[in-house]
Amino acid sequence: MTLQKILAGLVAPAFVISVLSATPVQAEPLIWGVQAEQTEFRYGKDTDVFAWNFDALVGSDELKLVWRSEGEFATKNDNFERLENQLRAQVPISTFFDAVGGVRFSSPSTGNRFDGVIGLHGLAPQFFEVDADLFVGEYPSARLDVDYEVLLTNRLIATPTIELNLPFTDDTKYGKAAFGPSLEVGLRLSYDVVDRLLSPYIGIHYERSFGGTANIKRSEGEDAGAVFFVVGAKMIF
Amino acid sequence: MITITRQYVVGAVMGLGLVAALGSGSAQAGEYNITIDPVTIDTGDFTRSGVGFNGASPGPVLRFKEGENVTINVTNNLSEDSSIHWHGLILPFQQDGVPNISYPGIKSGETFTYNFPIKQSGTYWFHSHSGFQEPDGAYGAIVIEPKEREPYRYDREYVVQLADAHPHSGNRIMRNLKMMADYYNRKQQTVFDFFKDSEKMGLGAALSDRMAWGDMRMMATDIEDLQGFTPLINGKGPDQNWTGLFKPGERVRLRFINSSAMTYFDIRIPGLKMTVVQADGNNVQPVSVDEFRIAVAETYDVIVRPGEDKAYTIFAESMGRTAYARGTLAPREGLTAEVPNLRKSPLLTMADMGMSHGMDHGSMAMGRETHEMPDGSSMSGVAHDAHSSTTHKMRDGSEMKGAGHAMPDGSQTQGAEHQGMAQSGGHQMSDGAMMKGMDHSAQGAMAQGGMDHSMHGSMAKGGMAKEADSFYASNSGLMPSAANGGKFLSYNDLKAQKPLYKQRPPTREIELRLTGNMERYIWSINGVKFKDAEPIRLKYGERVRFKFVNETMMTHPMHLHGMWSILDNGNGKWNPIKHVVSVSPGTTVYMETEVDAPGQWAFHCHLSYHADAGMFRKVVVEGGPKEQSDASVVRHEGH
Numbered sequence: 001m002t003l004q005k006i007l008a009g010l011v012a013p014a015f016v017i018s019v020l021s022a023t024p025v026q027a028e029p030l031i032w033g034v035q036a037e038q039t040e041f042r043y044g045k046d047t048d049v050f051a052w053n054f055d056a057l058v059g060s061d062e063l064k065l066v067w068r069s070e071g072e073f074a075t076k077n078d079n080f081e082r083l084e085n086q087l088r089a090q091v092p093i094s095t096f097f098d099a100v101g102g103v104r105f106s107s108p109s110t111g112n113r114f115d116g117v118i119g120l121h122g123l124a125p126q127f128f129e130v131d132a133d134l135f136v137g138e139y140p141s142a143r144l145d146v147d148y149e150v151l152l153t154n155r156l157i158a159t160p161t162i163e164l165n166l167p168f169t170d171d172t173k174y175g176k177a178a179f180g181p182s183l184e185v186g187l188r189l190s191y192d193v194v195d196r197l198l199s200p201y202i203g204i205h206y207e208r209s210f211g212g213t214a215n216i217k218r219s220e221g222e223d224a225g226a227v228f229f230v231v232g233a234k235m236i237f
Numbered sequence: 238m239i240t241i242t243r244q245y246v247v248g249a250v251m252g253l254g255l256v257a258a259l260g261s262g263s264a265q266a267g268e269y270n271i272t273i274d275p276v277t278i279d280t281g282d283f284t285r286s287g288v289g290f291n292g293a294s295p296g297p298v299l300r301f302k303e304g305e306n307v308t309i310n311v312t313n314n315l316s317e318d319s320s321i322h323w324h325g326l327i328l329p330f331q332q333d334g335v336p337n338i339s340y341p342g343i344k345s346g347e348t349f350t351y352n353f354p355i356k357q358s359g360t361y362w363f364h365s366h367s368g369f370q371e372p373d374g375a376y377g378a379i380v381i382e383p384k385e386r387e388p389y390r391y392d393r394e395y396v397v398q399l400a401d402a403h404p405h406s407g408n409r410i411m412r413n414l415k416m417m418a419d420y421y422n423r424k425q426q427t428v429f430d431f432f433k434d435s436e437k438m439g440l441g442a443a444l445s446d447r448m449a450w451g452d453m454r455m456m457a458t459d460i461e462d463l464q465g466f467t468p469l470i471n472g473k474g475p476d477q478n479w480t481g482l483f484k485p486g487e488r489v490r491l492r493f494i495n496s497s498a499m500t501y502f503d504i505r506i507p508g509l510k511m512t513v514v515q516a517d518g519n520n521v522q523p524v525s526v527d528e529f530r531i532a533v534a535e536t537y538d539v540i541v542r543p544g545e546d547k548a549y550t551i552f553a554e555s556m557g558r559t560a561y562a563r564g565t566l567a568p569r570e571g572l573t574a575e576v577p578n579l580r581k582s583p584l585l586t587m588a589d590m591g592m593s594h595g596m597d598h599g600s601m602a603m604g605r606e607t608h609e610m611p612d613g614s615s616m617s618g619v620a621h622d623a624h625s626s627t628t629h630k631m632r633d634g635s636e637m638k639g640a641g642h643a644m645p646d647g648s649q650t651q652g653a654e655h656q657g658m659a660q661s662g663g664h665q666m667s668d669g670a671m672m673k674g675m676d677h678s679a680q681g682a683m684a685q686g687g688m689d690h691s692m693h694g695s696m697a698k699g700g701m702a703k704e705a706d707s708f709y710a711s712n713s714g715l716m717p718s719a720a721n722g723g724k725f726l727s728y729n730d731l732k733a734q735k736p737l738y739k740q741r742p743p744t745r746e747i748e749l750r751l752t753g754n755m756e757r758y759i760w761s762i763n764g765v766k767f768k769d770a771e772p773i774r775l776k777y778g779e780r781v782r783f784k785f786v787n788e789t790m791m792t793h794p795m796h797l798h799g800m801w802s803i804l805d806n807g808n809g810k811w812n813p814i815k816h817v818v819s820v821s822p823g824t825t826v827y828m829e830t831e832v833d834a835p836g837q838w839a840f841h842c843h844l845s846y847h848a849d850a851g852m853f854r855k856v857v858v859e860g861g862p863k864e865q866s867d868a869s870v871v872r873h874e875g876h
Binding site for chain 2: 151
């Protein structure tokens with residue numbers, strides 16, 4: 001709790017100062033927007049899932065405040081397998097990368113939790129979009145999220161994604177075992193219908209747990225891996 | 238009684254004097270009213286709300302006379318602040334119309350009265366300098382009739398004002414670019430392009446090409462940040478087809494103005510030679526061309542002589558070949574001519590990244606021979622150790638390669654390198670320019686002298702026109718060539734008709750590295766955005782040599798307000814006088830400015846979204862008379 005208080009305490013005033021410090025003569029327009037990489041329905045063997053993943057950001061070149069929301073709602077049990085809302089501050093540290101600091105509030109159906117977040121967000125060589133986050137709290141974990149865009153045409157785009165979660169401690173409430181990674185791999189084929197405002201897609205999504213985390217899944221009568229067919233839309237506005 | 242009579246007499250004499258003055262055209266006074274209004278813009282492709290003058294976009298053509306004093310009442314009917322900047326006009330800084338530099342701007346509902354003398358002639362334009370009102374439609378043309386007879390004749394004239402109207406508002410475009418720098422780039426290389434390239438150059442070569450760009454996280458297609466616009470001529474889209482009428486055999490003067498927010502155009506009129514007689518409002522020694530490139534905010538006046546009783550298409554392709562403006566010159570309304578297809582989109586090369594200097598060794602050796610001229614005149618302020626061996630090393634291909642690998646971090650590496658090169662790079666460039674200039678001028682003169690077209694064409698095929706233009710990086714993907722294989726105007730061809738200033742060595746040099754971060758859509762000068770920058774301080778009476786080093790992969794049209802930009806294209810005392818100097822990627826370009834206008838001025842890249850993202854400076858001219866005076870300007874009449 002202390003950590004997130006500190007982070008939240010740091011983030012808010014810094015942001016306000018940055019926005020207000022520009023004098024009228026040199027005022028730069030406020031940067032803001034919403035980027036939803038995934039808003040989709042996943043059709044699976046065991047259960048269907050409604051999932052989303054968006055960033056809403058506001059700020060300047062020097063500091064951006066990002067609300068990142070990710071959710072996975074399983075229709076079989078009407079429960080949130082994942083529900084995370086992060087408040088992240090992004091500060092450029094190199095030409096292509098931002099340092100990230102913030103807080104995460106997780107509230108899936110199994111219970112609520114706060115963590116601190118530190119991470120990196122940016123564009124790696126060869127145009128890989130990278131998020132590398134360390135979640136700091138009672139149950140620390142790490143997450144690596146990499147996206148890549150393959151242009152079939154300038155509007156028809158294939159996007160392979162990979163997300164790797166690695167818990168560092170046993171976390172029975174969230175069904176994770178220490179160093180038992182879980183992996184999500186996806187391939188989505190989208191078409192930009194209106195600018196980049198709306199890009200519907202279809203694709204496949206594969207989830208798999210390993211090690212102790214896989215054992216926990218199995219003990220709950222689930223498979224360690226599951227494949228989904230997805231239908232959804234990307235949005236930027 | 239006597240007193241009254243006397244007063245009457247004095248008054249009458251003064252009145253007569255005034256009439257006489259009016260008659261001679263030396264002290265006319267014109268009053269103009271302009272309103273800044275919300276308007277609807279219809280391009281034929283889309284309709285949107287925008288900003289205009291006197292109820293329309295583009296606004297009116299303002300016709301001034303050299304020597305008159307103009308009073309312009311500008312009323313802002315928008316619900317936000319606005320302004321009008323008189324682009325290219327030499328005037329007191331309080332009249333320049335840049336909010337927070339010249340004046341506070343014009344509040345909603347208020348009227349600001351501009352009052353200034355017209356000290357020049359030629360083709361110029363005006364536009365709002367507030368927010369993105371200019372890209373949203375707030376632009377118009379200015380034509381100033383000269384006091385003296387012009388050194389060319391024409392039977393009729395038209396303003397041909399180009400623009401790149403976009404369906405999105407300027408604010409939205411800026412936001413989208415900040416969210417995603419390639420938001421509007423629909424010319425990116427696809428996997429199929431990769432397959433094609435693999436077939437052409439082999440898988441290995443195609444892969445290493447893509448890896449090289451990917452390593453820098455930059456795109457070879459990054460030529461137009463902003464695509465999806467409809468190019469306009471005088472407010473009309475290609476299908477709406479602006480038409481100017483002529484009688485066969487007439488000389489028609491076309492005053493081209495590029496009022497685009499972001500778009501360079503390559504302009505041609507198939508079937509007609511164009512004689513360029515003016516650039517940025519200043520007469521140049523006539524050059525006959527088949528095609529020319531107009532940077533954002535530049536103006537070029539050309540004279541054409543359509544001989545046949547048929548229509549001719551004015552065809553202006555965007556530099557990235559994503560769209561074209563089209564108009565028609567016709568003997569009668571309703572006639573049209575064939576509209577050419579867009580040519581293939583160019584790709585940037587590693588040369589545009591400033592990573593290839595292969596050709597420089599050759600040109601350097603030759604450059605030496607012509608060295609004395611630039612040294613003696615414009616370069617005397619520059620250090621003379623320029624030919625030291627370090628120069629050669631820096632220019633050595635292998636050395637550059639090493640630096641090239643460190644490129645991903647872009648500006649820093651390159652910056653260090655450029656500083657290391659000190660003046661030498663410039664010296665050499667300048668020499669190169671001079672050589673080219675001489676070549677081209679010879680060509681130009683021959684064309685003027687009535688050389689027939691076929692010979693001109695064969696010269697082009699012989700490699701002259703296609704040869705390196707020193708205003709592009711050698712092997713640049715942006716190097717233009719004429720669609721018909723003929724003459725494409727180069728900056729090297731521009732020579733002042735009548736130099737405005739006496740040639741003298743610059744008092745000092747100021748280096749301005751044009752820098753940016755494409756991915757973040759941050760644009761800056763010397764790595765610093767306007768928001769964080771100190772003003773550039775100049776002293777009244779000095780002659781400053783500006784060195785632009787373009788370290789980005791985009792072309793930047795640099796515009797200094799209030800004072801002329803004397804482009805150093807190696808033509809010495811005939812260097813042309815401009816208000817916009819375009820700097821291609823991977824090149825260094827010099828211009829000199831006689832600091833003859835006190836006050837504070839704007840100095841920026843004229844690409845609207847680059848200027849707004851930070852490629853902008855305030856220039857403060859210290860000292861000099863309170864009231865602007867041209868006492869220090871040595872008019873160089875008669876040559």
